[in-house]
Amino acid sequence: MTIAPETTRIPGPIPTVLQVPEERRESGDVMQINFGPNHPSTHGVLRLIVDLDGEEVVGIEAVIGYLHTGFEKSMEQKTWWKGITYAPRIDYVGYQSNELVYVLAVEKLLQIEVPEKATWMRMLLSELNRLHSHLVFLGTSALELGAISMFWYCFRERDLILDLSEMVTGQRMHTRYFQVGGLAEDIPEGFYAECRKFVEWMPQALDDYLTLLDRNKIWLERTRGVGKLSAADALALSQSGPNLRASGVDWDLRRDQPYLAYDQVDFRVPVYENGDVYDRYRVRMDEMAESTRIVDQCLRRLERMKGRPWIADDRKVVLPPREELHTSMESLIHHFKLVTEGFRVPEGEVYVTIESPRGEQGCYIVSQGGPRPWRVHFRAPSFAALEATAACVNGALVADLIAIVGSLDAVMGDVDR
Amino acid sequence: MTDWSGVPGHVKHAEALGETTVTIERGQIRAACAHARDELGFNVLSGIVATDYLGWGRPGVSGYIGTAEGRDINFPATQGLQTLPELKPARFALSYHLLALGRDPRRVRLQTWLDEGDAVDTVIPIWPGADWYEREMFDMFGIRFEGHPYLVRLLMPEDWEGHPLRKDYPIGGEPVRFSEAE
Amino acid sequence: MPAEELEQHLGLTTLEKAVRWAQSKSMWPDTFGLACCAIEMMAIVSSRYDLARFGMEAFRSSPRQADLLIVSGRVAHKMAAPLRQIYDQMLEPKWVVAMGACASSGGMFNNYTVLQGVDRIVPVDIYVPFCPPRPEALMEGIIRIHEAHLAGIPPAYERRHVAT
Numbered sequence: 001m002t003i004a005p006e007t008t009r010i011p012g013p014i015p016t017v018l019q020v021p022e023e024r025r026e027s028g029d030v031m032q033i034n035f036g037p038n039h040p041s042t043h044g045v046l047r048l049i050v051d052l053d054g055e056e057v058v059g060i061e062a063v064i065g066y067l068h069t070g071f072e073k074s075m076e077q078k079t080w081w082k083g084i085t086y087a088p089r090i091d092y093v094g095y096q097s098n099e100l101v102y103v104l105a106v107e108k109l110l111q112i113e114v115p116e117k118a119t120w121m122r123m124l125l126s127e128l129n130r131l132h133s134h135l136v137f138l139g140t141s142a143l144e145l146g147a148i149s150m151f152w153y154c155f156r157e158r159d160l161i162l163d164l165s166e167m168v169t170g171q172r173m174h175t176r177y178f179q180v181g182g183l184a185e186d187i188p189e190g191f192y193a194e195c196r197k198f199v200e201w202m203p204q205a206l207d208d209y210l211t212l213l214d215r216n217k218i219w220l221e222r223t224r225g226v227g228k229l230s231a232a233d234a235l236a237l238s239q240s241g242p243n244l245r246a247s248g249v250d251w252d253l254r255r256d257q258p259y260l261a262y263d264q265v266d267f268r269v270p271v272y273e274n275g276d277v278y279d280r281y282r283v284r285m286d287e288m289a290e291s292t293r294i295v296d297q298c299l300r301r302l303e304r305m306k307g308r309p310w311i312a313d314d315r316k317v318v319l320p321p322r323e324e325l326h327t328s329m330e331s332l333i334h335h336f337k338l339v340t341e342g343f344r345v346p347e348g349e350v351y352v353t354i355e356s357p358r359g360e361q362g363c364y365i366v367s368q369g370g371p372r373p374w375r376v377h378f379r380a381p382s383f384a385a386l387e388a389t390a391a392c393v394n395g396a397l398v399a400d401l402i403a404i405v406g407s408l409d410a411v412m413g414d415v416d417r
Numbered sequence: 418m419t420d421w422s423g424v425p426g427h428v429k430h431a432e433a434l435g436e437t438t439v440t441i442e443r444g445q446i447r448a449a450c451a452h453a454r455d456e457l458g459f460n461v462l463s464g465i466v467a468t469d470y471l472g473w474g475r476p477g478v479s480g481y482i483g484t485a486e487g488r489d490i491n492f493p494a495t496q497g498l499q500t501l502p503e504l505k506p507a508r509f510a511l512s513y514h515l516l517a518l519g520r521d522p523r524r525v526r527l528q529t530w531l532d533e534g535d536a537v538d539t540v541i542p543i544w545p546g547a548d549w550y551e552r553e554m555f556d557m558f559g560i561r562f563e564g565h566p567y568l569v570r571l572l573m574p575e576d577w578e579g580h581p582l583r584k585d586y587p588i589g590g591e592p593v594r595f596s597e598a599e
Numbered sequence: 600m601p602a603e604e605l606e607q608h609l610g611l612t613t614l615e616k617a618v619r620w621a622q623s624k625s626m627w628p629d630t631f632g633l634a635c636c637a638i639e640m641m642a643i644v645s646s647r648y649d650l651a652r653f654g655m656e657a658f659r660s661s662p663r664q665a666d667l668l669i670v671s672g673r674v675a676h677k678m679a680a681p682l683r684q685i686y687d688q689m690l691e692p693k694w695v696v697a698m699g700a701c702a703s704s705g706g707m708f709n710n711y712t713v714l715q716g717v718d719r720i721v722p723v724d725i726y727v728p729f730c731p732p733r734p735e736a737l738m739e740g741i742i743r744i745h746e747a748h749l750a751g752i753p754p755a756y757e758r759r760h761v762a763t
Contacts (some may be wrong), residue, residue: 010545013566014548014567015541015545015546015548016549017567064572065570065571065572065573065574068572068573070581071590072581072582073581073586074556074587074588077588108434111434111436119598148481166482235460236544236545236546237516237544237545237546237547238461238462238463238464238544238546239548240461256522257522257524292526315577329523347469347502348433348434349438349468349512350434350436351436351512351514351524351526353463353524360463362464363464364464364512364514364515366465366468368474368502369502374468374470374473375422375466375469377464377466379463379464379466379514383549383550383553384546384549386549387546387548387549395526416572
């Protein structure tokens with residue numbers, strides 16, 4: 001699919017910078033405003049340098065890097081195991097997806113087999129995390145457009161999800177529950193009932209949100225037809241995930257390049273045609289309903305797997321159970337080597353992609369054969385989403401700019417890494 | 418299957434762990450990408466990643482106190498690697514991850530090798546989304562992209578010196594014990 | 600009314616104490632959410648943890664209208680200058696909470712780009728540990744600032760002779 005130069009809205013010569021046309025600049029009315037790194041939109045530290053002619057946006061440039069944390073270099077200094085702690089802090093709203101993609105990449109290089117229970121639990125937690133991420137998106141985007149009560153409704157459900165996470169892993173966010181080889185611990189007994197209650201409650205909550213927003217005239221006026229991104233432009237700008245599906249491209253990594261056990265669950269992939277803010281919101285709303293269905297299916301499957309192993313048996317990679325340390329010399333030595341030096345990953349390079357709540361999250365790993373990575377790179381979907389800002393904002397008003405940046409759902413930790 | 422030898426600048430291709438890596442000559446990378454997009458159907462650029470192979474295969478240093486390259490507690494009582502990995506053709510590897518999005522999804526990695534000071538043609542005319550990826554690789558590694566309309570630092574402050582992800586750039590930070598109380 | 604009876608119907612205090620009481624009951628935070636801690640900072644405004652019972656749900660976007668700066672998240676060197684600018688724009692009295700491990704000391708990121716603790720550039724009143732701190736932990740930190748202020752302890756810029 002090539003870009004049709006006549007119909008593209010991607011600005012040139014720099015695709016990510018909308019430049020003020022000469023005739024506008026000469027009219028003398030253009031004002032340059034700095035949407036500085038600290039602004040009331042809760043998207044984190046994004047700086048937009050915007051040229052305004054009255055209310056209309058005639059120039060925009062996004063300046064990023066205010067949250068650059070040096071993840072990739074830090075992970076090169078630590079063992080593979082410690083990288084699992086670094087990973088979720090990259091995309092800190094969809095934290096489970098970063099952990100998952102990193103762990104999947106390391107497991108691919110190690111060629112280690114993960115038990116079925118771990119696969120299904122990973123799927124369940126990833127879908128819960130997708131719900132979490134979309135709830136935070138909905139709460140904050142609606143807050144910025146003025147629908148303030150949505151914030152409290154969404155965060156009420158978000159707290160329920162974090163309760164589930166805390167029950168299983170002990171931590172609300174940034175659980176280091178996904179380990180290389182499976183899960184860190186077994187699933188506690190009370191989890192199944194609580195998760196079942198959540199799954200039964202969630203469709204009603206989604207109905208609440210739709211009631212509040214979907215026929216609200218102000219919401220529709222502010223989101224319909226705003227920030228359109230055509231399918232060709234979206235593909236040219238490496239978009240993925242809900243942003244791509246809202247532009248009409250039917251592509252979901254869970255269905256088209258399945259990982260974990262996504263080929264064994266039944267879910268719909270919502271695709272909308274217009275590529276405006278409203279469609280991106282609708283895609284995420286529909287995805288929330290589908291995620292609830294996937295969680296339900298995973299839960300039913302997991303209830304039949306109680307008592308099965310949750311992590312692989314390979315003692316060269318996985319810590320032995322603590323009881324064994326008192327009786328077995330080999331286990332003691334393995335434990336010692338794994339904790340001090342870390343397991344060694346065979347030489348090679350691998351690139352694994354998953355469907356995070358923001359789009360295609362990828363992890364590129366190069367291993368030298370030692371206990372530490374040589375190179376870790378995370379392909380960030382929010383990075384690509386922010387590149388599309390200039391194309392979406394072409395010809396919009398200042399108020400639309402807020403709606404558009406919110407709908408692209410970029411998390412700055414993911415962008416800056 | 419796909420005829421990789423028809424790609425302009427093709428040096429070799431290899432398959433490992435279900436992934437195909439096609440090595441391309443540095444000067445032909447733009448033609449290779451155009452060929453991949455137009456003839457082979459790889460319509461989406463998933464990412465551009467650079468890797469610095471300086472020091473690849475060198476035995477590790479044991480000990481708790483760091484060397485000039487930094488802290489290294491992860492090689493206790495060994496000399497690092499049991500088998501040395503094969504040497505790489507140049508210092509930097511630039512990998513273009515491509516995706517053929519559609520009915521028959523495929524992925525490929527086009528890889529080109531360059532040394533310090535070498536430049537690569539930009540692929541913005543093929544995929545405009547490459548803009549920030551190339552800027553990030555310039556910022557982190559110092560790889561120049563010929564024809565890029567706006568090659569300035571992206572993540573680090575504009576006046577930053579040095580390219581952080583290079584292997585000879587120190588990790589920075591500060592020693593945790595006895596840090597100067599300021 | 601005789602004086603003794605009158606005293607039963609009045610509250611007596613000094614002007615200072617009254618002002619401190621008012622300030623601690625309406626200490627408005629600034630929207631300075633940087634990273635993961637920002638999400639937990641948003642959670643304290645949510646209905647379960649309800650920061651509004653302390654009069655603090657009004658997060659002001661303009662630092663000129665804010666009293667409390669909750670630095671929630673890792674501060675890159677690029678962000679350090681805007682952070683100091685925001686702090687300077689706030690009017691006294693002002694307090695700073697270093698929320699999370701990254702703001703307190705650089706956290707797990709001991710590298711070329713993360714500021715190893717915001718107390719290098721702004722005087723901090725209270726450090727809230729963990730990564731990210733639970734909403735209850737952040738509220739405990741904020742309540743301690745309230746109590747300290749009510750007891751008459753001056754904000755950090757008067758006590759710490761660093762980064763003022």
